[in-house]
Amino acid sequence: MALADLPVPLKLPPMEAKLVDELPPGEGWRFEPKWDGFRCLAFRAGEAVELKAKSGKPLGRYFPDVVEMLQRLPVDRFVIDGELTIAVNGELSFDALQLRLHPAESRVRKLAAEHPAGLVLFDCLMDARGRSLVEAPLSKRRAALEALYRRFKSPERISLSPGTEDRAQARAWLREVGSALDGVVAKRLDGPYVPGERAMLKIKRMRTADCVVGGFRYEQGSREVGSLLLGLYDDAGRLDHVGFTSTITDAERPALTGRLEALAGGDGFTGDKPGGPSRWSNGRSVEWTPLRPELVAEVRYDHVTGNRFRHGTKLIRFRPDKAPRQCTMEQLRGEAAPSRILAMTRTDQPLVPAKAGARAESRQPTPRA
Numbered sequence: 001m002a003l004a005d006l007p008v009p010l011k012l013p014p015m016e017a018k019l020v021d022e023l024p025p026g027e028g029w030r031f032e033p034k035w036d037g038f039r040c041l042a043f044r045a046g047e048a049v050e051l052k053a054k055s056g057k058p059l060g061r062y063f064p065d066v067v068e069m070l071q072r073l074p075v076d077r078f079v080i081d082g083e084l085t086i087a088v089n090g091e092l093s094f095d096a097l098q099l100r101l102h103p104a105e106s107r108v109r110k111l112a113a114e115h116p117a118g119l120v121l122f123d124c125l126m127d128a129r130g131r132s133l134v135e136a137p138l139s140k141r142r143a144a145l146e147a148l149y150r151r152f153k154s155p156e157r158i159s160l161s162p163g164t165e166d167r168a169q170a171r172a173w174l175r176e177v178g179s180a181l182d183g184v185v186a187k188r189l190d191g192p193y194v195p196g197e198r199a200m201l202k203i204k205r206m207r208t209a210d211c212v213v214g215g216f217r218y219e220q221g222s223r224e225v226g227s228l229l230l231g232l233y234d235d236a237g238r239l240d241h242v243g244f245t246s247t248i249t250d251a252e253r254p255a256l257t258g259r260l261e262a263l264a265g266g267d268g269f270t271g272d273k274p275g276g277p278s279r280w281s282n283g284r285s286v287e288w289t290p291l292r293p294e295l296v297a298e299v300r301y302d303h304v305t306g307n308r309f310r311h312g313t314k315l316i317r318f319r320p321d322k323a324p325r326q327c328t329m330e331q332l333r334g335e336a337a338p339s340r341i342l343a344m345t346r347t348d349q350p351l352v353p354a355k356a357g358a359r360a361e362s363r364q365p366t367p368r369a
Contacts (some may be wrong), residue, residue, distance in 0.1 A: 001077055001209040007132035008079040008125045014041055014054055014122075015081075015198035017185055020201045023167055024186050030138060031170035032163045032203055035120050036303065038097050042119065046079050051084075059084070062100040065112040067120060069158070072125055075151050077130065079124035081193075084114050103134040104236070118157035124148055125193060140191045141266035165189075174205045179225050181205060182303070205298050208316065209331045212324045213295040214239055215268040215288045215289060216260050224253040225260055228314065229288055231269050233328045238271030240329070243309030245299050263291040267286045304332045 003010060023031070039054040049067045060067045063084060086096040102108050124145035125133050133141045142144040149160050164170060168182050183346035190360070191199060206362050211230035219226035227246035233238040248256060268290025275286065299313035307329060 001130075003043055003045045003048050003050055006043060006044070006077065006079060006113050006126065007130060008052055008134060010043060010052065011056065012041065012125075012134075013056060014039055014358075015200060016054075016086065016196065016198045017200035017202035018198035018201060020150065023170055023184065023203055024201055026163075028189050029167075030142075030163050030165055030187045031167070031173075032122055032161050032185050032187065033173055034204075035083040035085060035161070036092065036094055036182045037085040037120070038083055040066075040084045040119065042055055042066075042070060042080050042082065043077075044073075044075075047071060047076075052121045052130045056121075059367045061105070062108055063112070063117050064109065064118045066272075069116075069119075069156055073152050073155060075148065077126070079125040080121055080145070080148070080229050081125060082121040083122055084117050084118050088115050094303075094310075097149065112250050116157060118159065119157050120161050121145060122161040122163075123193065134193045136196065137190045137192060138187050138290060151291050163166060168318050174203065186238070204302050206302055208232075208300050209296055210296055210319055210322050210327050211242065212239060212293045212327045213260070213263075213291060213297050214241060215274065215290045216291055217244075217286070217288045219253075223257070225257045228260075228298065228315070230270075230299065230309070231271075231293070232331065235270055235324060235329070236271075240270050240271035240291055242307065242332075243299075243301070243313055244274075245297070245313045245315045247312075247315045259295075260289070261290060263294055264289055266290055266292045268293075293324045296320070296324055307332060 008014070017034070023029075039162065039292050040057065040059060041052040043052070044049040049070045050058065051066060084097065085092050085132065086100075088096050093115075097117075098112070099111055100108055102111070113152065117347060123138075124141050127133055127144050128151075131147075133144055136144075144162065149155075149158075152158060170186075173181060173184050183202055185232070186201040186203070190201075209232070211232055213228050214231035215226050215229035217227045218224065225248060227244045228248075229241060230243050230245065232242050268288075274288050282304050287366075296319040298316045298319050300316055301309045301311070301313045303310040
């Protein structure tokens, strides 16, 4: 059988999730961790293996270790959905995933040898008889995934994603683990796999940090503030640039601009500094005004990558009660070890209830603080 003969087409887009604020109420939901990795649909037919990103682009050339890992499995045809992850020193690293997206094959091979990637599985789109499961309910797809995982016979660097119907357990995932998780995903147990549609719900784990405003940028074509540049002190006492916030209302801009201009002067950031102009700027203002490190802002963020906020943050309030020197990198909690997250739900037991309406396997070990 060739890849083109599989019952699920290679061009199938993965099912996606809609962002919501809270875990959904009611029965019939399955909650799973939302992993902070690269989404990946994996196809195998004989010795042929294809890895597809959420965008539909092939990933195999960047993850040859995963291709080889799947080729070694004792099952020679499957279609599975999951997340590529890389552990560095026992912690999940999104930076290590991004480094794989390199044009040089020799560089990719070197990185793969140093830190092999793993695959966390959460869906199965083909059953053992070679029939598509795309239209099947999640409860049936999960049962097929667990059966397939058993046929893999203790696979190397492949794991089943935890899952539960217990809302309290889902809240614990949001509360107690580090930034290795992007949040929690809620799926209907009776729902089919809907390619390319936001048929799942995702609840992000948002955190806050108190940051020094080390500089600001004007709005393009304006003399009013467009964004605040945020910093945190490292262990050596240097103020490193860690991100920005641009959630400033039009009503706030005039007064805030005057307040910031009164603080202008000095180096602003004494460690890592904001980037300057580049050919990728697309006309956006990249010039910035350094400030004396006196103003503290509390912001909400979702993820940290390489001691920086991966996305823009939301300004909550200014903190005149907070000393700038108290704003340190220690606030950016380290990422949780994969073993700790996986231990939060037993993956060696079926997670799908034996009958409709029953609760998921509840004999999970309690996560350690």
